[in-house]
Amino acid sequence: MTQESKRPDPEDVAKDRRQTKSGFVPQAMTANRLRDGAVIFLRQDHTWSENLVDVAVANDAEQAATLQAAADRDVAAARVVGAYLFEIAVENGDVLPLRYRERIRAFGPSIPWDRPVSADQLSR
Amino acid sequence: MYAYDEYDQAIVDQRVAQFRDQVRRRIAGELSEDEFRPLRLQNGLYLQLHAYMLRIAVPYGTLSSAQLRQLGHIARRYDRNYGHFTTRQNIQFNWIKLEEMPDLLADLARVQMHGIQTSGNCIRNITADQYAGAAADEIEDGRVYCEIMRQWSTFHPEFSFLPRKFKIALTGSPNDRAAVRVHDIGLRMHRDAAGEIGFEVMVGGGQGRTPMIAKTIREFLPKEHLLSYLEAILRVYNQFGRRDNLFKARIKILVHEIGVEKMRAAVEDEWQQIKDGPLVLPQATIDAIAAHFAPPDYRPQPADQPEVDLLRRGDAEFALWEKTNLFPHKVPGYAIVNASLKPEGLAPGDATAEQMEIVADLADRYSFSEVRVTHAQNLVLPHVAVKDLPEVWRRLREIGFATPNLGLITDIIACPGLDYCSLANARSIPVAQRLTHRFSDLARVHDIGELQIKISGCINACGHHHVGHIGILGVEKNGEEFYQITLGGSADQDASIGTILGPALSSNAVIDAVDNLIGTYLDIRQGGETFLRTVRRVGVAPFKERLYATA
Numbered sequence A: 001m002t003q004e005s006k007r008p009d010p011e012d013v014a015k016d017r018r019q020t021k022s023g024f025v026p027q028a029m030t031a032n033r034l035r036d037g038a039v040i041f042l043r044q045d046h047t048w049s050e051n052l053v054d055v056a057v058a059n060d061a062e063q064a065a066t067l068q069a070a071a072d073r074d075v076a077a078a079r080v081v082g083a084y085l086f087e088i089a090v091e092n093g094d095v096l097p098l099r100y101r102e103r104i105r106a107f108g109p110s111i112p113w114d115r116p117v118s119a120d121q122l123s124r
Numbered sequence B: 001m002y003a004y005d006e007y008d009q010a011i012v013d014q015r016v017a018q019f020r021d022q023v024r025r026r027i028a029g030e031l032s033e034d035e036f037r038p039l040r041l042q043n044g045l046y047l048q049l050h051a052y053m054l055r056i057a058v059p060y061g062t063l064s065s066a067q068l069r070q071l072g073h074i075a076r077r078y079d080r081n082y083g084h085f086t087t088r089q090n091i092q093f094n095w096i097k098l099e100e101m102p103d104l105l106a107d108l109a110r111v112q113m114h115g116i117q118t119s120g121n122c123i124r125n126i127t128a129d130q131y132a133g134a135a136a137d138e139i140e141d142g143r144v145y146c147e148i149m150r151q152w153s154t155f156h157p158e159f160s161f162l163p164r165k166f167k168i169a170l171t172g173s174p175n176d177r178a179a180v181r182v183h184d185i186g187l188r189m190h191r192d193a194a195g196e197i198g199f200e201v202m203v204g205g206g207q208g209r210t211p212m213i214a215k216t217i218r219e220f221l222p223k224e225h226l227l228s229y230l231e232a233i234l235r236v237y238n239q240f241g242r243r244d245n246l247f248k249a250r251i252k253i254l255v256h257e258i259g260v261e262k263m264r265a266a267v268e269d270e271w272q273q274i275k276d277g278p279l280v281l282p283q284a285t286i287d288a289i290a291a292h293f294a295p296p297d298y299r300p301q302p303a304d305q306p307e308v309d310l311l312r313r314g315d316a317e318f319a320l321w322e323k324t325n326l327f328p329h330k331v332p333g334y335a336i337v338n339a340s341l342k343p344e345g346l347a348p349g350d351a352t353a354e355q356m357e358i359v360a361d362l363a364d365r366y367s368f369s370e371v372r373v374t375h376a377q378n379l380v381l382p383h384v385a386v387k388d389l390p391e392v393w394r395r396l397r398e399i400g401f402a403t404p405n406l407g408l409i410t411d412i413i414a415c416p417g418l419d420y421c422s423l424a425n426a427r428s429i430p431v432a433q434r435l436t437h438r439f440s441d442l443a444r445v446h447d448i449g450e451l452q453i454k455i456s457g458c459i460n461a462c463g464h465h466h467v468g469h470i471g472i473l474g475v476e477k478n479g480e481e482f483y484q485i486t487l488g489g490s491a492d493q494d495a496s497i498g499t500i501l502g503p504a505l506s507s508n509a510v511i512d513a514v515d516n517l518i519g520t521y522l523d524i525r526q527g528g529e530t531f532l533r534t535v536r537r538v539g540v541a542p543f544k545e546r547l548y549a550t551a
């Protein structure tokens, strides 16, 4: 889930919602893995990835419904929890969530949060 | 401090076994999330923005060194090496794995801890003055009554499904450090005309989207009636509190809607029927609990402390720390030491496993193995001999917990906000971080003096912004983070709700805005007037004018 290098500037908010010609805002599917709670994203082949870069993009309502159906199956099968679609922008092939909330969810807190355990501590 | 008896331990151990089986069934797909959610929440396990979050109760903010050390172990073994102390005097871990929860709970149960009643519409962890049992200004150690209430409220069958969550806070000192007037029930110990110690009972305080200051419904309640009177309040609430609207379900709305007179009459009425029943607290019961909170084995301390004097004169940093981060102890030769969890640039209230362990070690060596958690998200070593202050200070400084800023502008309360919380509208922690950078000059910080900034990432107000001298509330406008500023709130014995200054400000503008408010204060303060007193004297207008003139 750590993608420090790819983290967008948190101050840089996507103000313009890029709609397709039909007026549809592209979407992607996310959930938490049941066993460990990890934030995951649905791939095109309907498996889940911890990396946003792998996520399948829905460009119309029908594609979104397909992603939803796939997610619902995994919710029912107790593999994932809290699945939902979120709005994204696709720029040069990069997926960027439109809302702050989803960016922080995808890239981790905007503050230092991974505090490695020192060797000294491990030896305790 | 209180140690579990066999009954307490059995409850917690049974709960671990029960939850182990529930997790197994959930992972096997035998329980749906709808079925499982209430079960995990009953053990303090939430699903947050990034992962499962575990909230662990720290009853009335009192921890033994062994418990704090175990929390360090939890941080390292089950989380990402740190935890977050909250305004509820609890601790939260942000990255818990469901499949590891049963083992984690078993580790917690070993030190008599759990996440029970840290969620749901029940009586939550009871909070208290963090200096209880140590403060020079206290009337009595309120933890005795907190423990009595903890036992009464744990799995109370009648109050497991209240209209909404229920929070009780208690202060045993006239100087309220527990924010009792913004709780569902606030209890203040004091003496009546005859010199007897009892409780002033306040009801209907709260924050959230409808902030209210609690109203006094009984000036003096004798100790023996504490539980019967609380039971009467809860019964009235349980019966008449609204269940039709989530936002109107707290007891503050009931008190507001029917008025304090009617509330009092209803409670007194109910109380008359149960007052002399089984809930009466015999002195022997109180004494038995009080024995757990017997004062530690204080040693007579020399009047002269040459080493401390020398350091005070020779090291300005120590002198500043001593002036700010200590509180007078009731026993001569001892001091209450605050470990500031507000170093420049880090998340308020966060502590790593190593920091927890070092504070636990310090507690063992210098504070009779006792630690406290404050609602302002700091830690306390309640009983440190003055002669040990230099060593305690050095060790705290090594781990970044000795910033001399207690009660000052950088001692900021901040909720997890959008960095962690799925309910948030905006981030809180980065605002706190930026403020600590802006106000990093200690001389300036001390010149500004007593000032509480409190930041919430949404209207739920976990960051207590309504009662901040300066309150900052995160809101979302067109997908962007904005911050609404309130002025003149206070959580102490003169509690007040802050006044909204004007339109919300952008994330970029908010730090300058605080600076602007401080500038106004420094210009117009009279004598040694604190920020809050200045606001109360002149109102918000001068602050507002100057702020929005430039904005």
Ligand code: SF4
Binding pocket: B415, B416, B417, B418, B421, B422, B423, B424, B425, B456, B457, B458, B459, B460, B461, B462, B463
């Ligand atoms: S105030 Fe809002 S954002 Fe902050 S912790 Fe509470 S619910 Fe979350």
